[in-house]
Amino acid sequence: xxxxxxxxxxxxxxxxxxxxxxxxxxxxxxxxxxxxxxxxxxxxxxxxxxxxxxxxxxxxxxxxxxxxxxxxxxxxxxxxxxxxxxxxxxxxxxxxxxxxxxxxxxxxxxxxxxxxxxxxxxxxxxxxxxxxxxxxxxxxxxxxxxxxxxxxxxxxxxxxxxxxxxxxxxxxxxxxxxxxxxxxxxxxxxxxxxxxxxxxxxxxxxxxxxxxxxxxxxxxxxxxxxxxxxxxxxxxxxxxxxxxxxxxxxxxxxxxxxx
Numbered sequence: 001x002x003x004x005x006x007x008x009x010x011x012x013x014x015x016x017x018x019x020x021x022x023x024x025x026x027x028x029x030x031x032x033x034x035x036x037x038x039x040x041x042x043x044x045x046x047x048x049x050x051x052x053x054x055x056x057x058x059x060x061x062x063x064x065x066x067x068x069x070x071x072x073x074x075x076x077x078x079x080x081x082x083x084x085x086x087x088x089x090x091x092x093x094x095x096x097x098x099x100x101x102x103x104x105x106x107x108x109x110x111x112x113x114x115x116x117x118x119x120x121x122x123x124x125x126x127x128x129x130x131x132x133x134x135x136x137x138x139x140x141x142x143x144x145x146x147x148x149x150x151x152x153x154x155x156x157x158x159x160x161x162x163x164x165x166x167x168x169x170x171x172x173x174x175x176x177x178x179x180x181x182x183x184x185x186x187x188x189x190x191x192x193x194x195x196x197x198x199x200x201x202x203x204x205x206x207x208x209x210x211x212x213x214x215x216x217x218x219x220x221x222x223x224x225x226x227x228x229x230x231x232x233x234x235x236x237x238x239x240x241x242x243x244x245x246x247x248x249x250x251x252x253x254x255x256x257x258x259x
Contacts, residue, residue: 001048001066001175009180013187016040016074023065025052028128031072031140035130039138041076042187046179053144054126061124061144067151069175072142073186080194082136085129086234086250087193089113090202092125092141095186097205099178105168108207110160111227111236112250116207120163122146143182147173160256196232203230212258213238215248223248224258 003020010018017039024030024047031045047070053061063070075081081088093109100107105117115123123145130137146152146164153162165173192198203209208227215223215238225240236248236255 005176006046006179009176010044010183013042013180013183015042015044015183017043019043019045021045021047023047023049023051026050026054026142027070027072028054028126028140028142031074031142032128032130035074035138035140039074041074043074044071044183045074046071050144061126062151062153062157063144064150067146067148069143069145069147069178069182071179072140073183075139075141075190077136077139078190078193081139084194084233085136085139087198087202088127088129088139088141089125089250090198090234091186091189091193092127092143094189094198094202094205095182096123096125096143096145098185098189099181100165102181103165103169103173105165107205109202109205110207111230111255112234112253114160117163117165117168119207120161120168122163122165122168141186145178145182147175147178159254199230199232199234202234206230208255208257214256214258216254216256217248227255 006020027045027047049065050063050070053063093115096115097107100117108116110116113125114121126142127139129139148166149164152164211227213227223246225238228237228239231237231247238248239245
């Protein structure tokens with residue numbers, strides 16, 4: 001994957017700007033800095049390697065050179081995005097799950113920000129937003145996708161089973177083509193972000209929906225119950241055995257199925 005190849009593949013996508021790096025600390029950090037400098041809507045940062053990639057809460061994200069897809073997209077909020085900022089994570093998840101399904105994989109969204117292929121984690125999404133007072137100024141939607149087997153962290157660094165696209169498909173996957181496809185799907189879903197259909201589609205793809213799950217909340221202890229679905233704001237709806245329904249919001253949350 002090189003800059004010239006990427007520019008050619010992305011020529012038909014209405015990007016606001018494009019920065020590519022052979023090696024970079026974090027595409028989200030670069031995106032946040034660029035957004036602060038006035039980057040236009042749909043400005044894209046992509047890197048072949050991340051040396052300080054991160055997921056939620058600063059957890060390290062493994063991105064060796066030549067193995068994964070790592071990018072961040074700057075979004076200047078539309079009115080629906082201002083009203084529903086938490087849906088931006090669902091935007092990235094829906095776009096990627098469409099791409100995986102189009103390639104023949106069983107793709108599900110593990111709330112709040114992971115995408116599964118055949119039940120194993122293949123990608124993570126990190127959305128970071130910049131606020132001016134109470135107004136949303138910009139969001140940076142970062143995505144890391146395990147493409148080759150070498151992009152999957154060692155087993156002792158995993159808290160959930162992980163895989164790569166090539167392991168699941170059994171053949172090589174072009175990262176440039178994948179990036180172009182994800183961006184096209186993302187732009188398509190973005191036009192529907194403010195609709196009820198957006199939330200329904202996100203809900204229909206939830207991993208473990210209708211199943212018993214355990215949710216560990218760093219600030220409030222754990223919760224066990226049936227995963228019912230999503231609220232309009234993207235929070236999770238879980239019903240305890242006694243019938244009480246809880247809304248679980250984004251934050252320090254870890255979801256696991258109960259076997």
